[in-house]
Amino acid sequence: MRTLSGTKAISADLSKIVGSVNVEVRPAALVPYRTDATFGFAGLPTAVVRPGSAQEVSRILAWANQRSIPVVPRGAGSSLAAGAVPVQGGIVLALTRMNRILSIDPVDLIAVVEPGVTTQALAAAVREHGLHYPPDPGSKRVSTLGGNVATNAGGLHGLKYGNTGGYVLGLQAVLADGQIIRAGGRLLKDVAGYDLVHLLTGSEGTLAVLTELTLALRPAPAASGTGLAYFPDLESASKAVGGVIAAGILPATLEFLDARCIRAVEAHARLGLDTAAGALLLFGDDGSPDEVARTLRTMAGLMPDHGATSVQVATAAAESEALLAARRCALPALARSGGATILEDVGVPRSRLPDLVHRINTIAEAHEVTIATFGHAGDGNTHPTGCFDPADLAGRERVDAAFAEVFQAAIDLGGTITGEHGVGAAKLPYLSAQLGAAQTALQARIKKTFDPAGILNPGKVTR
Amino acid sequence: MRTLSGTKAISADLSKIVGSVNVEVRPAALVPYRTDATFGFAGLPTAVVRPGSAQEVSRILAWANQRSIPVVPRGAGSSLAAGAVPVQGGIVLALTRMNRILSIDPVDLIAVVEPGVTTQALAAAVREHGLHYPPDPGSKRVSTLGGNVATNAGGLHGLKYGNTGGYVLGLQAVLADGQIIRAGGRLLKDVAGYDLVHLLTGSEGTLAVLTELTLALRPAPAASGTGLAYFPDLESASKAVGGVIAAGILPATLEFLDARCIRAVEAHARLGLDTAAGALLLFGDDGSPDEVARTLRTMAGLMPDHGATSVQVATAAAESEALLAARRCALPALARSGGATILEDVGVPRSRLPDLVHRINTIAEAHEVTIATFGHAGDGNTHPTGCFDPADLAGRERVDAAFAEVFQAAIDLGGTITGEHGVGAAKLPYLSAQLGAAQTALQARIKKTFDPAGILNPGKVTR
Numbered sequence: 001m002r003t004l005s006g007t008k009a010i011s012a013d014l015s016k017i018v019g020s021v022n023v024e025v026r027p028a029a030l031v032p033y034r035t036d037a038t039f040g041f042a043g044l045p046t047a048v049v050r051p052g053s054a055q056e057v058s059r060i061l062a063w064a065n066q067r068s069i070p071v072v073p074r075g076a077g078s079s080l081a082a083g084a085v086p087v088q089g090g091i092v093l094a095l096t097r098m099n100r101i102l103s104i105d106p107v108d109l110i111a112v113v114e115p116g117v118t119t120q121a122l123a124a125a126v127r128e129h130g131l132h133y134p135p136d137p138g139s140k141r142v143s144t145l146g147g148n149v150a151t152n153a154g155g156l157h158g159l160k161y162g163n164t165g166g167y168v169l170g171l172q173a174v175l176a177d178g179q180i181i182r183a184g185g186r187l188l189k190d191v192a193g194y195d196l197v198h199l200l201t202g203s204e205g206t207l208a209v210l211t212e213l214t215l216a217l218r219p220a221p222a223a224s225g226t227g228l229a230y231f232p233d234l235e236s237a238s239k240a241v242g243g244v245i246a247a248g249i250l251p252a253t254l255e256f257l258d259a260r261c262i263r264a265v266e267a268h269a270r271l272g273l274d275t276a277a278g279a280l281l282l283f284g285d286d287g288s289p290d291e292v293a294r295t296l297r298t299m300a301g302l303m304p305d306h307g308a309t310s311v312q313v314a315t316a317a318a319e320s321e322a323l324l325a326a327r328r329c330a331l332p333a334l335a336r337s338g339g340a341t342i343l344e345d346v347g348v349p350r351s352r353l354p355d356l357v358h359r360i361n362t363i364a365e366a367h368e369v370t371i372a373t374f375g376h377a378g379d380g381n382t383h384p385t386g387c388f389d390p391a392d393l394a395g396r397e398r399v400d401a402a403f404a405e406v407f408q409a410a411i412d413l414g415g416t417i418t419g420e421h422g423v424g425a426a427k428l429p430y431l432s433a434q435l436g437a438a439q440t441a442l443q444a445r446i447k448k449t450f451d452p453a454g455i456l457n458p459g460k461v462t463r
Numbered sequence: 464m465r466t467l468s469g470t471k472a473i474s475a476d477l478s479k480i481v482g483s484v485n486v487e488v489r490p491a492a493l494v495p496y497r498t499d500a501t502f503g504f505a506g507l508p509t510a511v512v513r514p515g516s517a518q519e520v521s522r523i524l525a526w527a528n529q530r531s532i533p534v535v536p537r538g539a540g541s542s543l544a545a546g547a548v549p550v551q552g553g554i555v556l557a558l559t560r561m562n563r564i565l566s567i568d569p570v571d572l573i574a575v576v577e578p579g580v581t582t583q584a585l586a587a588a589v590r591e592h593g594l595h596y597p598p599d600p601g602s603k604r605v606s607t608l609g610g611n612v613a614t615n616a617g618g619l620h621g622l623k624y625g626n627t628g629g630y631v632l633g634l635q636a637v638l639a640d641g642q643i644i645r646a647g648g649r650l651l652k653d654v655a656g657y658d659l660v661h662l663l664t665g666s667e668g669t670l671a672v673l674t675e676l677t678l679a680l681r682p683a684p685a686a687s688g689t690g691l692a693y694f695p696d697l698e699s700a701s702k703a704v705g706g707v708i709a710a711g712i713l714p715a716t717l718e719f720l721d722a723r724c725i726r727a728v729e730a731h732a733r734l735g736l737d738t739a740a741g742a743l744l745l746f747g748d749d750g751s752p753d754e755v756a757r758t759l760r761t762m763a764g765l766m767p768d769h770g771a772t773s774v775q776v777a778t779a780a781a782e783s784e785a786l787l788a789a790r791r792c793a794l795p796a797l798a799r800s801g802g803a804t805i806l807e808d809v810g811v812p813r814s815r816l817p818d819l820v821h822r823i824n825t826i827a828e829a830h831e832v833t834i835a836t837f838g839h840a841g842d843g844n845t846h847p848t849g850c851f852d853p854a855d856l857a858g859r860e861r862v863d864a865a866f867a868e869v870f871q872a873a874i875d876l877g878g879t880i881t882g883e884h885g886v887g888a889a890k891l892p893y894l895s896a897q898l899g900a901a902q903t904a905l906q907a908r909i910k911k912t913f914d915p916a917g918i919l920n921p922g923k924v925t926r
Contacts, residue, residue: 187880188842198661219711248682281872379651
């Protein structure tokens with residue numbers, strides 16, 4: 001913070017823009033903003049400021065840009081890639097006050113929201129109109145739509161419904177110098193100029209600050225159902241996924257847990273899972289009741305052809321939720337199974353999933369660390385989760401070393417170091433191995449074009 | 464072409480890269496490359512060069528970049544926005560030799576293709592694997608996938624299936640200086656770095672040249688069907704579209720023709736259409752036979768509630784195609800109804816479609832020009848088509864003046880000056896009215912970042 005003339009001056013300047021009640025500089029009040037949901041990353045912000053409008057965001061950025069003060073946009077702080085950690089200090093721009101659902105239009109199938117609305121709040125609001133907002137990140141109870149869009153968040157239904165980015169039709173954003181732009185709009189087709197909507201989606205607050213989102217909705221499916229199958233190993237579960245797709249089905253849910261996850265979930269939640277199984281596959285669909293019954297029957301029917309040792313199906317909502325609970329509590333179960341967790345986010349083409357999990361297990365053994373893996377079998381995005389004693393520094397270093405090899409394994413298999421969590425500060429050291437030198441340099445030039453002074457969430461995505 | 468040392472030198476240089484058989488400088492041979500499918504735009508290229516690989520494209524761009532020679536990438540030349548016209552001269556980079564389908568993977572649901580493959584060739588090839596490539600631009604018989612991606616082409620199934628951009632998972636591209644990059648890949652989820660896949664998609668060859676595309680496929684639907692309804696006016700047809708969506712259906716097809724189009728199509732093709740109707744709505748769906756039957760029954764049933772005077776439904780393929788013929792031959796019918804046509808491409812939010820068509824008709828009357836309108840009722844993208852005598856210069860100017868007002872009307876209604884054809888050279892004068900000054904300047908800076916010498920398709924998308 002090169003031109004910093006003291007915390008008091010900053011507080012006074014920001015208070016003029018948003019009112020003193022929305023500026024915080026007391027060290028104790030800043031503690032929650034030093035970290036996000038990522039293990040091992042912390043920063044030290046000078047202030048937290050809570051704007052109430054795009055105009056206030058604009059004035060804050062213009063002010064910070066003139067002074068080269070870092071600005072770290074923050075929603076719920078649920079990033080798993082240290083995307084919301086103020087690693088270079090500066091001010092945290094907390095967007096949680098901007099939490100209004102501005103409109104829901106059942107003819108245009110559009111919602112317009114401020115960035116601080118939680119994913120779950122929008123899903124619930126549109127459901128009252130008989131509509132559906134499909135993106136379903138694991139953190140949806142707390143995560144904000146601004147954060148979802150800033151990271152192009154995925155979730156459990158990516159195979160059938162795609163990711164957050166597929167639902168962003170338009171946005172209002174504030175550029176680093178305070179200029180306000182609108183890109184896209186209430187349109188399913190719009191090719192007027194470069195696609196800034198999707199360039200800003202997933203840019204993690206490093207190119208602009210999102211202040212309003214125009215999101216696509218769908219009619220709500222009338223019914224849904226879930227099935228669960230046990231397999232002797234992940235290879236056979238993965239072949240069953242291929243069988244589902246060969247049967248012409250793109251189901252709403254296709255999730256897997258490896259043996260270690262199954263045991264952790266069962267120890268944590270006592271769901272009655274078969275802890276002797278090598279892998280568990282959850283499959284599910286939504287749509288008309290007939291269609292759901294038909295696809296569930298087809299999927300359940302083909303599981304044994306691929307080696308499933310046991311298959312259950314539930315179409316009643318409560319039973320269906322009970323089956324999904326095995327997947328939803330994978331992370332909390334692993335977190336409680338002892339010590340700390342680092343949840344990673346590597347993806348490969350669907351057909352390479354067994355290869356990836358095999359490589360993960362080999363790497364974990366070689367480094368003598370515990371990595372349990374679960375994730376999205378339908379779209380190839382996995383969450384290998386390192387479990388370790390946070391007091392054991394050497395153990396932590398072994399986990400880091402193992403994950404560095406896991407990232408390279410994903411790249412070698414034609415995959416990615418991050419499928420849905422983002423690069424943040426946590427993945428930045430590994431990014432150029434995936435992108436290559438030419439693209440890494442190009443990405444840095446794009447950053448410079450949008451943010452010449454480098455104030456927007458510095459230390460994330462690009463150097 | 465500031466450093467041009469003569470056609471012979473250019474021919475010799477390019478021949479060293481691609482072989483003399485793939486370089487053309489004879490004036491007669493250049494004629495087809497002076498124009499594309501857009502009325503009233505022509506340029507004068509120095510040479511046409513036909514590379515066979517990304518490496519050859521790389522060497523051509525490095526050569527042109529050093530000499531500041533414009534390079535205009537071209538597929539089938541079916542642009543309706545003068546996107547492929549060499550308006551500033553230079554060399555045309557014809558990508559039609561790069562027309563191999565490199566792989567089709569039925570487990571990963573991926574096709575990898577070179578840019579010169581036609582849309583129809585890919586659709587036919589994947590159908591043999593029981594798969595489906597949904598994007599369906601009107602020009603699909605001739606248009607190339609490189610052109611489709613470069614313009615983020617739409618088509619008849621955007622409401623249910625989205626546009627071309629939704630199917631682009633990865634690409635190889637050559638930057639202006641000849642560097643080759645890969646962005647994205649065989650992955651449904653990948654958030655590693657800024658989304659260059661979607662920034663290059665729709666960038667119309669002004670940021671990079673696409674040399675390989677990784678495209679998403681879907682299982683082929685087992686059945687499809689089509690219905691046709693007549694309405695007294697477009698307002699009631701548009702309300703019926705709202706009724707379909709309120710019934711929880713996102714159908715594969717929802718197309719409209721206005722009264723003028725109906726009469727032109729009937730005069731051209733003698734399909735037995737009701738030429739007294741005020742509007743015609745085509746609706747259709749695909750999926751399992753049960754599902755198609757159910758949605759067609761529901762849609763046909765609600766049309767009369769919104770004023771339909773007559774409804775037909777066809778589930779047999781031949782009958783279904785016969786109904787769709789009314790839509791597919793709208794443009795040829797208008798083209799033959801007398802003189803020249805300028806096909807425009809304005810879009811508005813679905814609910815504003817009647818307002819837009821009303822405005823178009825009012826503007827056409829005021830300027831004493833004939834504009835017939837058809838298009839995609841489901842996604843709000845319309846094709847108002849000016850029909851005029853090309854020998855009547857004053858008439859042509861009246862059409863241009865009318866369309867300038869139509870573009871502004873679309874913007875005023877929250878819409879776009881181009882839904883699916885692109886900006887090209889044709890829409891560039893109108894673009895900043897939609898984007899605003901701040902975004903227009905930002906788009907120009909992005910162009911400069913990718914292409915400092917301004918060699919890539921100059922005069923398109925941005926200044």
